[in-house]
Amino acid sequence: MARGIVYWHPERLDKLREMILQNKPITEIARYFGKKPEAIRMIISLHKLKSQKSTRGITSIEHKRKQISQKDIAKRLQMLQNLEVKPEAIEQQFKDEQLLAWVRNYPLFIKEVCNVKLQPYQKKMIELMKSRKRVCFVMGRASGKTFTVALFSIAESIINPNRKIIIIAPTLRQSKILFDTITGFIASSDALYNSVTKTTSGMEFLIRFSNNSEIIALPCGDRGETIRGFRATHLIVEEAAYVPDEVFNAVIPFLATTDGNLILLGTPSGKQGKFWEAFNSPEYAKLHLPSSINKYLPKDWFLRAKNELSSISYETEILANFSQSIGSFFRLETIEKCTQKYDLTSFPESNKTYYCGIDWGRFHDKSAIIIVSKDSDNQVKVENIIEIENKALTLQTERIKKLHEVYNFRKIVAEYSGLGIMPCDKLSDEGLPIEKFHPTLANKEDVFNHLLKQMESGLVIIPNYQRLQFQLRNFKFELTAQGKMKLHHVTEEVGDDLVDALCFAVWATKESGGVAVLDPMRLDPTNIIGLW
The missing domain is CATH 3.40.50.300 (P-loop containing nucleotide triphosphate hydrolases)
Structure with a gap:
């Protein structure tokens, strides 16, 4: 096929030109170069060899075309x-x-x-x-x-x-x-x-x-x-x-x-x-x-x-149905399927692997931190939810460092834009396994679709935490005129900081490697996924 054909080195082109001038059959030329006949034809076309003239004054390709004109x-x-x-x-x-x-x-x-x-x-x-x-x-x-x-x-x-x-x-x-x-x-x-x-x-x-x-x-x-x-x-x-x-x-x-x-x-x-x-x-x-x-x-x-x-x-994509231009991103039945009654814990278990999602907040806003574990059956469970309010970003990064000392996170995912650039860079410079995500519409759509799919598949367990539950129920999607999905909360009062942090934490668990076991002596920042 034409896709994948590239321009050839001059030496190969000289040999191809020579064989064309000798009126070699296309099949013979293809065998010589180890290519399919259709690939050779496209190389001839791309390099405009059809009009090359031989030393005998005969335009071999054009002469051949005249000879087979009835094949046109x-x-x-x-x-x-x-x-x-x-x-x-x-x-x-x-x-x-x-x-x-x-x-x-x-x-x-x-x-x-x-x-x-x-x-x-x-x-x-x-x-x-x-x-x-x-x-x-x-x-x-x-x-x-x-x-x-x-x-x-x-x-x-x-x-x-x-x-x-x-x-x-x-x-x-x-x-x-x-x-x-x-x-x-x-x-x-x-x-x-x-x-x-x-x-x-x-x-x-x-x-x-x-x-x-x-x-x-x-x-x-x-x-x-x-x-x-x-x-x-x-x-x-x-x-x-x-x-x-x-x-x-x-x-x-x-x-x-x-x-x-x-x-x-x-x-x-x-x-x-x-x-x-x-x-x-x-x-x-x-x-x-x-x-x-x-x-x-x-x-x-x-x-x-x-x-x-x-x-x-x-x-x-598959059923080819037009979707509503605006609506709730998470269905109520999906949220209820994932919700269980249990107490959050501030202490890790030695046989679990931990991941972290962070949504940074300004001094007067809340920063949301959600810590999840992932078991051998790929089930992700929210283990802890931390909300930080009225704290400078420098103090917030110190809190993340202390949490990492406790949980030894396999990966930390945080938004890398605006006020989040400085703390992400600082944590990365100090050796924490930080994943920097750039919040474009397309990247947010990919990451939130992953969270939704995992929830629909019953692979995410969330607690009956009031603010998280409320934000999930009020998280909306809106399709732009270009077909892109815009994701957002209903009002500033409702917010989406916990939903974002949950999304980051679940995305952090999406890796090709196996499940790592907590080892306080070693950091493992491998399998970094650079998508948002």
């Missing part, structure tokens, strides 16, 4: 649709009757040229993209939506001349995933490869075919400022739930002069934004499918997803 299915389809004068017929890989059948039947083209047999729902996707101006695909992860849209883009570009298909996604990486899927199919097919006249990569990925059709992939950014001025017959928006409204306003004009098609696809997020509006608009043809629609996904994949994802994430 894009050009031949133009000719057969009376868009060009048909040349003298020579040996053909596909008969004219086959080519004309593709015009009416894209799944047949995909089967015969791309060697892919579509599942029924994928055929339905192809039919909607071919026949409708506005399409919205709301689908679970690994359902094959990107795969199918890639195949449609190839079929549409090859079968119809002068198509301009533009793919946008929130980031360069995401737009490149779809583009790499397209180039992978092209590199694996002689018929498709022979129809390509130009490829470029960088901040803009482009494939141009001999019939003047183009596929272009672009990152959209936050406002779409860098992608204005394009014209498109088809606009494909990947991960549409995470594309800001400002970007939609910038890219919709791409279709103005062509009366083009708009295709939105992705997993859902909150009930807001253009993707949600399209899903509820009568102007859009829609498919709403969970991940389980893909028959090639093994059953244990769903079991792992169920075990690893929180209920909120599973609902959106």
